[in-house]
Amino acid sequence: MLIPHPLLGLRDAAEFTYLGDAALLNRPDPGAGEAAFCDYVYLRDNPAGVHRELWYHEQGDRSWLVVTRNTLTHEILGAELARDVKGGAA
Amino acid sequence: MKFSGLKVFAEALKGHTGWKPLWRNPEPKAEYDIVIVGGGGHGMATAYFLAETFREARVAVIEKGWLGSGNIGRNTTIIRSNYLLPGNQPFYEMSMKLWEKMEQDLNFNAMVSQRGILNLIHTDAQRDAYRRRGNAMHLSGAGAELLDREGVRAMYPWLNFDNARFPIKGGLMQRRAGTARHDGVIWGYARAADQRGVDILQNCEVTGFRIEGGRVLGVETSKGYIGAKKVGVAVAGSTSRVMQMAGLRMPIESHVLQAFVSEGLKPLVDGVITFGAGHFYISQSDKGGLVFGGDIDGYNSYAQRGNLPVVEEVLESGMALMPRIGRTRLLRMWGGIMDMSMDGSPIIDHTPVQGLYLNAGWCYGGFKATPASGYAFAHLLSTDRPEATATAYRLDRFARGHLIDERGAGAQPNLH
Numbered sequence A: 001m002l003i004p005h006p007l008l009g010l011r012d013a014a015e016f017t018y019l020g021d022a023a024l025l026n027r028p029d030p031g032a033g034e035a036a037f038c039d040y041v042y043l044r045d046n047p048a049g050v051h052r053e054l055w056y057h058e059q060g061d062r063s064w065l066v067v068t069r070n071t072l073t074h075e076i077l078g079a080e081l082a083r084d085v086k087g088g089a090a
Numbered sequence B: 001m002k003f004s005g006l007k008v009f010a011e012a013l014k015g016h017t018g019w020k021p022l023w024r025n026p027e028p029k030a031e032y033d034i035v036i037v038g039g040g041g042h043g044m045a046t047a048y049f050l051a052e053t054f055r056e057a058r059v060a061v062i063e064k065g066w067l068g069s070g071n072i073g074r075n076t077t078i079i080r081s082n083y084l085l086p087g088n089q090p091f092y093e094m095s096m097k098l099w100e101k102m103e104q105d106l107n108f109n110a111m112v113s114q115r116g117i118l119n120l121i122h123t124d125a126q127r128d129a130y131r132r133r134g135n136a137m138h139l140s141g142a143g144a145e146l147l148d149r150e151g152v153r154a155m156y157p158w159l160n161f162d163n164a165r166f167p168i169k170g171g172l173m174q175r176r177a178g179t180a181r182h183d184g185v186i187w188g189y190a191r192a193a194d195q196r197g198v199d200i201l202q203n204c205e206v207t208g209f210r211i212e213g214g215r216v217l218g219v220e221t222s223k224g225y226i227g228a229k230k231v232g233v234a235v236a237g238s239t240s241r242v243m244q245m246a247g248l249r250m251p252i253e254s255h256v257l258q259a260f261v262s263e264g265l266k267p268l269v270d271g272v273i274t275f276g277a278g279h280f281y282i283s284q285s286d287k288g289g290l291v292f293g294g295d296i297d298g299y300n301s302y303a304q305r306g307n308l309p310v311v312e313e314v315l316e317s318g319m320a321l322m323p324r325i326g327r328t329r330l331l332r333m334w335g336g337i338m339d340m341s342m343d344g345s346p347i348i349d350h351t352p353v354q355g356l357y358l359n360a361g362w363c364y365g366g367f368k369a370t371p372a373s374g375y376a377f378a379h380l381l382s383t384d385r386p387e388a389t390a391t392a393y394r395l396d397r398f399a400r401g402h403l404i405d406e407r408g409a410g411a412q413p414n415l416h
Helices: A033-043 B005-011 B041-052 B089-106 B124-139 B149-153 B182-195 B234-246 B306-322 B366-385
Strands: A002-005 A011-013 A017-021 A049-056 A064-070 A075-079 B033-035 B059-060 B115-121 B145-148 B170-174 B199-202 B206-212 B215-222 B224-233 B252-264 B272-275 B280-284 B289-299 B330-341 B346-351 B356-362
Touching: A002 A064, A002 A075, A002 B330, A017 B289, A049 B289, B033 B041, B033 B215, B041 B059, B041 B089, B041 B182, B041 B289, B041 B366, B059 B224, B089 B182, B089 B366, B115 B124, B115 B149, B124 B145, B124 B170, B124 B252, B145 B149, B149 B170, B149 B356, B182 B366, B224 B234, B234 B252, B234 B356, B252 B306, B272 B306, B280 B306, B289 B306, B289 B330, B346 B366, B356 B366
Parallel strands: B033 B059, B033 B224, B059 B199, B115 B272, B224 B356
Antiparallel strands: A002 A011, A017 A049, A049 A064, A064 A075, B115 B170, B145 B170, B206 B215, B215 B224, B252 B289, B252 B330, B272 B280, B280 B289, B346 B356
């Protein structure tokens, strides 16, 4: 898989470390309570199809990307810098 | 039809004209007491134990594809009970005991071969960890032996003992572990379940659940609605997709795990060996092919095929461990979809929907658990109480903080 890094162009996915669903950017408010944090930490949508997910360019510029990828085909539909993503995964 | 040596002999004289299909292909009935969603190893074993042990008469298994098309036909066939934690080890030892008598119970040759598994040790710290694990195995009755370097050398003199970075310092041996023919396992359970009255409905996809007042009434399928007093879901990598139809989010990510087989070779590896410095495990099939695998690819996937970086990593691990396979040619490789849970351990439990039960989260260790998973899930479905060795596998353990994390990796499924 090649990830279209917004600054560096196409990069081999092997340069990246995978974290998971980009919804992890939406950390609950500290006062949201245990149930909200339990959902945040442990539950995932895990869709079969388009998935927005966090990849860290560890062997590169050490930026976090939000990559949009199809989990059924491994087709990568786009990538953006996580810091440019307002409120994490839409 | 009972299989026996005499039967094979008699059929040989009759030109093999008397063999019958191993199971029926019935049309769905309007209603069952218990419907199992997923005709894989775990689902079919569940159906067998429901009929055999718990005397449930009206049971159906619904399978989207054909029997053996999923992970039961895609794994590397290793069976073992060498876990560490109290929530896990007694369960896997129960599974090992069921493997030991499976063929007699099912009257089917699943080629269960207790050829032993050797987990190699490469550092002093790893020896301490494996000694502790071995003691946990002894506590559950599984048995274990700690071998020193010379003990390993006597078994496999051709391993790369003096690898500068990963020297082999010993190994943890479980002699009762081994391999089983994975297709034979599903065929054996399917035949035995069918003989006991279970309806196996292949090419029948579940498209939804009918739930009223928080209670499941049945399942919508591609062959129409099927009513059920209880529904058990055992669909491995598709768990999130199926449970979403019941409105539930799961502590699971689906990941692809690749497996490999080489061209046929003369007998070389007579047991199962695991490399302790990378993630690599290898055995040799009776046909001669080296069967091996490594880590999952590490990103969410439903594709049933992986990518080349992991292929390279697995083969490098193999070369580091046993350089003599360097000129062996790879014959086939494939992928299966794993239900990676948040602590690396499975779930066999009720769900918030009444009458809906879940069997999931096997990560990439589901095959060895097949008989125990079936038994424990059947126990839960029939009696509504968890089986004694499976009480820790609760769905709400994440909320309660009672995780069973063998790897100590936290809520990061691709690290388990």
